[in-house]
Amino acid sequence: MKLIIGNKNYSSWSLRAWLAARASGQIFEEIRIALFIEGSRERILQHSPSGKVPCVIDHGLAVWDSLAICEYLAEKSPGLWPTDPAARAVARSVSAEMHSGFTDLRQHMSMNIRKDYAGKGHTPAVDANIARIEAIWNDCRARFGSKATPGGPYLFGAFSAADAMYAPVCFRFRTYGIQPAGAAGEYLAAMLAHPLMREWETAARDESESIPAEDLYG
Numbered sequence: 001m002k003l004i005i006g007n008k009n010y011s012s013w014s015l016r017a018w019l020a021a022r023a024s025g026q027i028f029e030e031i032r033i034a035l036f037i038e039g040s041r042e043r044i045l046q047h048s049p050s051g052k053v054p055c056v057i058d059h060g061l062a063v064w065d066s067l068a069i070c071e072y073l074a075e076k077s078p079g080l081w082p083t084d085p086a087a088r089a090v091a092r093s094v095s096a097e098m099h100s101g102f103t104d105l106r107q108h109m110s111m112n113i114r115k116d117y118a119g120k121g122h123t124p125a126v127d128a129n130i131a132r133i134e135a136i137w138n139d140c141r142a143r144f145g146s147k148a149t150p151g152g153p154y155l156f157g158a159f160s161a162a163d164a165m166y167a168p169v170c171f172r173f174r175t176y177g178i179q180p181a182g183a184a185g186e187y188l189a190a191m192l193a194h195p196l197m198r199e200w201e202t203a204a205r206d207e208s209e210s211i212p213a214e215d216l217y218g
């Protein structure tokens with residue numbers, strides 16, 4: 001299996017698929033394509049019919065779009081979604097909500113692991129996105145996380161595809177200096193300390209490319 005991703009500093013959708021792939025335990029070859037430079041689009045299109053990353057290629061089968069990749073990986077490694085049906089349904093709901101929403105946060109607080117943009121990017125709509133994310137984290141931890149088997153500090157106890165979907169928000173919250181109180185804050189700290197998040201962060205810091213249009217605040 002191959003996983004095609006973009007720059008680790010910037011590509012939030014790539015991070016989601018990469019975390020799900022690593023958490024699934026599947027062996028895969030990682031192909032990183034630096035985005036928005038000459039030839040990027042052609043290189044991506046050699047693998048991904050949408051012209052976007054992430055994309056998985058499994059024995060010639062292309063699976064693209066982060067949530068579809070999570071579902072594909074979960075069919076091979078069922079532990080990627082919570083085992084309890086109610087928890088699994090809510091995990092899919094919050095993942096779909098992330099996949100289809102939070103456009104103001106994405107626009108004004110794009111993922112940029114190497115930067116410190118504390119205090120930047122706030123608008124009323126961004127703050128509403130942040131409040132909704134904190135509510136989701138608090139709700140998942142209270143209803144499912146603390147009671148789950150197997151347990152753990154993540155949204156549904158053990159690390160799941162839902163955590164992969166919210167992982168870029170965790171890096172964004174750190175970059176933009178957002179510090180949730182209570183269970184949401186504890187969840188954020190656990191995510192930032194996760195070994196796979198740290199591995200991705202180290203690789204992001206080691207990248208040499210920058211994308212000026214994504215360095216929103218200098």
Ligand SMILES: N[C@@H](CCC(=O)N[C@@H](CS)C(=O)NCC(=O)O)C(=O)O
Nearest residue numbers: 006011012013052053054065066067
């Ligand atoms: N809905 C897609 C979004 C994929 C996406 O927008 N990927 C960006 C990188 S984060 C991309 O490939 N950009 C390159 C381009 O548009 O040329 C998903 O969930 O995977």
